Amino acid sequence: MNSITRSDQVAFEERYLRGLARGLAGALLFSLPMLMTMEMWHLGFSIPKGRLLLLLLVNLPLLVLLSHRIGFERTITWRDSARDAVVAYAMGIVASAFILILLGVITFDMPPRQWVSMVGIQAVPASIGALLGRSQLSMAEPDDEDDDADRSSPGDDNTAGYATELFMMAVGALFLSLNLAPTEEVILIAYKLTHWHALALICVSLIIMHGFVYAVAFRGSHQAGPEDGGWKAFLHFTVPGYAVALMVSLYSMWTLQSIDDLASIEILLGVIVLAFPAAIGAAAARLIL
Incomplete structure (x- = not known):
């Protein structure tokens, strides 16, 4: 019994890690056009704090709802969906910051307010892309298909x-x-x-x-x-x-x-x-x- 439980736990962890890898790939793939757009870089210098904060706040419940449908794993409770949403947001932030630093858009002598704004704006599409990566970059696995079927069942x-x-x-x-x-x-x-x-x-x-x-x-x-x-x-x-x-x-x-x-x-x-x-x-x- 313990061995079965252990194997199930290992399988769960492997699936979750695959989901995270797909999420990171999705964050890069779906956000790259914006990460290489000059107008988006300039917004880091000019966007009002209130508008940026509103965008970031709007994105969080959006990610929770999206995660409940196509998260890194099957989520039963809203707590699990919120956890996946936070993970997706973190992936979006990390991926955006990495690419902007790699391209030389963000420099270490830049005022914190500017690079925080740049990363914050870019993290929104990147975090959505992280969740989309699970559904669009995954192979047709039986468990994933079962999960999607359960989520889209006509019982609602x-x-x-x-x-x-x-x-x-x-x-x-x-x-x-x-x-x-x-x-x-x-x-x-x-x-x-x-x-x-x-x-x-x-x-x-x-x-x-x-x-x-x-x-x-x-x-x-x-x-x-x-x-x-x-x-x-x-x-x-x-x-x-x-x-x-x-x-x-x-x-x-x-x-x-x-x-x-x-x-x-x-x-x-x-x-x-x-x-x-x-x-x-x-x-x-x-x-x-």
């Missing part, structure tokens, strides 16, 4: 399931919008848009979102049943998902100072532009997560 009530779908879309939208929000190209495109371009971009965003999930048969895509009707899934998931992408885009641009000193119409057009990749990220999150 419909309201909780719908809220989970919206949350996962918000995660995907936040991840992609953070990559692009600080770049000047988003505002430049917004300046070039006419109102007709903006309307067309909204329509295309909605079509792509819906097509990704329901039409093109990607792995993880959903099939709308006959009872759903042609428009029910579109109105129930795609339109709210696009609204989530818009709100996340606005928040990302505000946090990263992309819309400071802009007129209302310019802010609106900028949000519509950023919501295009954010909507794709939201749709992809429904497939992946």
Whole structure:
């Protein structure tokens, strides 16, 4: 009995360590574009403390909820999910600091406030990437499949399931919008848009979102049943998902100072532009997560 318990413990530890390794790989893979973006470096010098603190505080419960679904191991209690979220955050911080030091962006003569801000901003997508690494960089192991099946079992009530779908879309939208929000190209495109371009971009965003999930048969895509009707899934998931992408885009641009000193119409057009990749990220999150 003791030998069985010991072997189970060893197997558990091996799986957890593999999950940590995948998490570190995911943190590097998914955050590298931002780690090598000049606009993100400059934010370390200029981002207001309040906005940075809010971003870091928002990210923590987001990681807890995400960990409960795709953490480094199967988590039953919220305490375990919180532990994995803290580990993912730590991985994001370590990976971001290591790469920024390696690239010479952070130097030892730099004021602490600047490098803390740089690492703090970069740790958000890196920590999300750490958790995504578990689901996207893992081989098809039976235990992992069982865990995912248990977590996505239809035993949850419909309201909780719908809220989970919206949350996962918000995660995907936040991840992609953070990559692009600080770049000047988003505002430049917004300046070039006419109102007709903006309307067309909204329509295309909605079509792509819906097509990704329901039409093109990607792995993880959903099939709308006959009872759903042609428009029910579109109105129930795609339109709210696009609204989530818009709100996340606005928040990302505000946090990263992309819309400071802009007129209302310019802010609106900028949000519509950023919501295009954010909507794709939201749709992809429904497939992946």
